[in-house]
Amino acid sequence: MEEENPVVPEDAPVEEEEVVEEEEVVEEEEAAAEVEEEAVAEDAPRAEEAEVEEEAVAEDAPRGEDAPRAEEAEEEAKEEIAEDEEAKEEIAEEGDDVDPAEEADEVPPMIAPSPSADPSVDQSTDPTVDTAAAVDGDPEQAPPKPKATPKAAPKPKDPPPPPLFVLLYDLGHSDPEIVKKAMSTLSKMQLHSYYKRSTGKDKALVNKGTAPMAVLQALRNHEKDHADIAVGGLNNLLSLTATNEKGCQDAIVELEGNEVVIQTMADHPDDVNIQVHGFGILVNLSSLGREEVMKIAKNGGVSVVIDAMTKWPKLQTLQRRGCKILANMAEKNKRIPVKIKEEIRLKKGVSTMGKCLETFPPGSPTFVEARKGMECFF
DSSP states (O other), X not given: OOOOOOOOOTTSOOHHHHHHHHHHHHHHHHHHHHHHHHHHHHHHHHHHHHHHHHHHHHHHSOOTTTHHHHHHHHHHHHHHHHHHHHHHHHHHHHHHTSOHHHHHHHSOOOOXXXXXXXXXXXXXXXXXXXXXXXXXXXXXXXXXOOOOOOOOOOOOOOOOOOOHHHHHHHTTOSOHHHHHHHHHHHHHHOHHHHHHHOOTHHHHHHHTSHHHHHHHHHHHHHTTTOHHHHHHHHHHHHHHHTTOOHHHHHHHHHTTHHHHHHHHHHHOTTOHHHHXXXXXXXXXXXXXXXXXXXXXXXXXXXXXXXXXHHHOTTOXXXXXXXXXXXXXXXXXXXXXXXXXXXXXXXXTHHHHHHHHHHHSOTTSHHHHHHHHHHHTTO
């Protein structure tokens, strides 16, 4: 009879599955063994470190022979500390004997705070500090805020000058400052223009000779020591001669005005303003006639005129007036004495006028006057 195969239930484990399970168990055991080996390997350095620490402790521990040396080192350290304390006490005692002046010299100078760094100033409200710039840098370096420029007040008008008679009275004062102030005011008034628009008493002060007399007196008193009075005096005298008022011109002639003018020019030979004003006065006086020309020559007018023309050869106004003076002093119609013309020749007045012909362009006023003057000698 054939044997029947036993019926195997579906849930029964197969032998192959049992083998697989055994293999898995073996693998797990091997993995556990590897983990243990790794743990042992990790613990090995720690053990070595522990051994090193034990050796270090053993080395640090004083041996029987080194124990006395350690005690000696401790005693030496204590002695050094004691010596340091004694040294500090000595320094403190010496400090009591130090001169305060020496201590002051040794103290470094303190840095003074600047006004903008003053802690009492609130920089947030101080108009002189730019707070925006102070955030990034030093407030001292921050530029101040521009302040609004107030509008300039209109200049007050000059007060009217004092009356003419008051100014003329001040010219006779002994104080040169008062004379200077009065002379300056008269120069600003321009007496030749003032005379034209004046009436009554002021006009009489000019045409009766009071004004030129006061000016000449001031020049006599102060011109030598005060050049500014000399300039103002000649300027005002020139303005008075320009009025063409006969009474004024006669007063200047009678009061020897040309002598005062020439003397003032001789006292200030290097002042070009004095020379120019003086030349203008001599032009007007020399045109009055033969007698006045002779007075000018007698008082040294020829030398003063030629010397100034030689000193400023390119000054057109001075050269033109100088040529006119020399022409008036040599004019044939005035029957001028020959000796005056000879004096002009000897002092090189003719050649001086000839240089004007070379210096100034033809047709210019100076060229014309120089040519007229030279014609009087030929």
